[in-house]
Amino acid sequence: FVPAPTQPEGAASLLRSLLVLTASLLGVAVIVAFLFTRELRADVDFVRAEIVKMAEPGASPIGLPIRVRMTDQVGVLTHAFNLLVDRFAAAQRAYQLDLNHAASLDRDRAAFLGALSHELRTPLNAILGFADVLLSEVDGPLDQDTRENLELVRASGSHLRGLIDDILELSALESGQLRLSRNLVDARAVAEDVMREASARVGGKPIELHVDGPSPAYAFVDERRLWQILSNLVGNAIKFTAQGEVRVSIALELGQVRISVSDTGPGIAAKDLETIFDEFRQVGPAVARSKGTGLGLFIARRLVTMHGGTISVESEVDRGSRFHIRLPAWSVDTGGFGGIDGEITATTGPHRLPAVGGKA
Structure with missing residues (x-):
């Protein structure tokens, strides 16, 4: 029997030392990793909190830059984000300057148009007055x-x-100086007045003018502006219609008065329907376009919108057009339909104006 050799005492001691050192290094590594992770997470949470503050309602996204607390990857990202915010702030400042400049130019343009129109109207009224005399x-x-x-x-x-009146109206609308004076107005009576005045524009064309619908048809509107809206629509209908009829139809709906102006003119192409109410926009024959500013429908839509109403159009080429206006017939102040407590009775029936240049 031969006994197994035993390890020397020095080797065992070295092994124990290596184990202790390894355990110590692992412990230090764990502690360092924990501290680094905690610091990294703190930096990420700090950046996230600052970005959330910028995104809150009412907060300015172009305030002070986010403080860079470390030079690691989070610090690099924070610095890059600050550069992005600075560029955004510069772009926003430039945009605001351009916006203010455009608003100033727009005010100057409106003031110039208003002054020029007034200067033109004075001698023009004198010319018309002498012609009438x-x-x-x-x-x-x-x-x-x-x-x-x-x-x-x-x-x-x-x-x-x-x-000139169109230019003045545009100037008043854009400057916010136009005010409505709303009252209880019989839309049927206004439509009949408009058609009587428009009969002089027919000339020798074989066109019949009609008004139909309930009477009275009360709307809560500015009477002068309602006359202006209808006069523009009827005038356009007469201008573009060679023969046939121009009709104003009125109907009472729940809380609204609906006014439709239709004609038997050439109609409007589908591609033009979306832009027909735009400023300075004209469609139709070139001869007819040369007689207007392209502001009439734009002003009409603005006036209808100011009343809290809507205006729309439907048309078919070679079949004619129909404009629909819906205006409020309910007075909030009195709590009654058309500004009157109780029910309004209306008698319906077509009303026909004498035709001009054609059959009655």
Whole structure:
């Protein structure tokens, strides 16, 4: 029997030392990793909290930059984010400057148009006044050629005054100076007045003018502006219609008065329906386009919107167009339909105006 050799005491001691050292190093590594992770998480949480503050409602995203607390990857990302915020702030400042400059130019343009229109209207009114005096023959009878020339002067002057009025209306709308004076108004009566005035624009074209619907048809509107809206729509219908009819139809709906202006004109192409109410937008024959500013429908829509109403159009090429206006018929102040407590009775039935240049 031969006994197994035993390890020397020095080797056992070395092994124990290595085990203790390894355990110590692992412990230190765990502690360092824990501290590093905690610090890293603290930095990430800090950056996240600062970004959340920027995203809160009412907070400015271009405030002070986020403080860079370390030079590690989180610090690099924080610095890059600060650069991005700085660029955004510079772009926002430039945008605000451009916006303020555009608003200033718009105010100057509106003021210039208003002043210019007033300066043009004064001599124009004098021209129209003298033309009316001469046509009244207070200074003696006129021969046919002179009368026709004066009629041309008056017609051209009236057209020019209409263009100036459009510019003034646009200036008032854009500057916020236009105010409504709403009352209980019979929309049927206003439509009949508009059609009577519009009959002079028909000329020799075979066009019949009609108004139908309930009477009275009360709307809570500014009477002058309602007349302006309908006059524009009826005028356009007459201008673009060669023959047939122009009709204003009125109906009472729940809390609303619906007014429709239809014609038998050439209609509007589908591609133009979405832009027909845009500023300075004109569609239709070139000859007809040359007689307007392209502001009429734009102003009409703005006026309808100011009343809390809506305006829409439906059209078919070669079949005609129909504009629909819906205006409030309920007065919030009195709590009654059309500003009157109780029920309003209305008698329905078509009303026909005498045709001009065509059959009655």
